[in-house]
Amino acid sequence: MLKSLRDNGAGAHIESSIRLYYSPGACSLAIHIVLEELNLPYRLELVSVAEGKTAEPRFLGINPKGRVPVLQIDGSLLTEAPAILIYLADVNPEVALLPSTKLERFHCLEWLNWLSSTVHAVNYGQFWRPERFTNDSSQFESIVAKGKENIISAYRHIENGLTGKMWSVGGDYSCVDPFLLVFYLWGSAVGFNMQIDYPEWSLHAERVLSREAVRRAIEQEGLSFRLV
Incomplete structure (x- = not known):
């Protein structure tokens, strides 16, 4: 079962609902860290790789690749850690998580x-x-x-x-x-x-x-x- 763990405080440019599907210690940890760095409002959804949850039908309906991370922004889904990291950094330039040059x-x-x-x-x-x-x-x-x-x-x-x-x-x-x-x-x-x-x-x-x-x-x- 997907479990909602936490809402984080007030956010910046992304004012809509953000949800991160993650597994503890997986590459999704990097996205989790960046969400904390940006102080964005978000929810965590636990999908344990160790327990095989990424292969279950419910999660495959969200991401047919069967992988975390998945970032949900309103009704849109973004997968693949590099794409998510660049996206979050790019839409919040004031936090400077991407270089200026x-x-x-x-x-x-x-x-x-x-x-x-x-x-x-x-x-x-x-x-x-x-x-x-x-x-x-x-x-x-x-x-x-x-x-x-x-x-x-x-x-x-x-x-x-x-x-x-x-x-x-x-x-x-x-x-x-x-x-x-x-x-x-x-x-x-x-x-x-x-x-x-x-x-x-x-x-x-x-x-x-x-x-x-x-x-x-x-x-x-x-x-x-x-x-x-």
């Missing part, structure tokens, strides 16, 4: 597309969902191993991309940074030694986690974490 804005899109399409869909897909890549169960173990190898390679790229930087794009916090936090927390959850192997990313994660909006979203999702 065109090139840096497209660097945000570059980060978001790669994180979603490659790191999430392919690398973590191989690691967590080998059945999506073959019907031959005898190949699952090798696909999982390759997925882990690909995640490590991607994480090294992220580490290099954050080296010497306060934030991922330009000099200011953007909608990319909470999305990077999601993958950092996933790495910690699957047993990577994030602080040892990715020290620059760990510093970045600490900066993101120090923000009040981030702490509120994590608390609302009932998550616990530690930087390891």
Whole structure:
């Protein structure tokens, strides 16, 4: 069952009803954080991936892709984390979650597309969902191993991309940074030694986690974490 969890305070440019379909700790966490950053009025609808709720008919009627996040704005639905993050940042420019220069804005899109399409869909897909890549169960173990190898390679790229930087794009916090936090927390959850192997990313994660909006979203999702 979809469960409404929370209404958030008074909003800015989006005055209409906003609803976020999410699963705790999934990539929808980044959208949840951004909604808190923007101080928009919204409702949360829990659709637990762990409990298989995204595959149930009721949710498939909302998003036939069977994935979170889904953002509902009045009668319209928007799916895919990069599209939602860019949308929310773009319609609330006063909060400056997108850089002011065109090139840096497209660097945000570059980060978001790669994180979603490659790191999430392919690398973590191989690691967590080998059945999506073959019907031959005898190949699952090798696909999982390759997925882990690909995640490590991607994480090294992220580490290099954050080296010497306060934030991922330009000099200011953007909608990319909470999305990077999601993958950092996933790495910690699957047993990577994030602080040892990715020290620059760990510093970045600490900066993101120090923000009040981030702490509120994590608390609302009932998550616990530690930087390891």
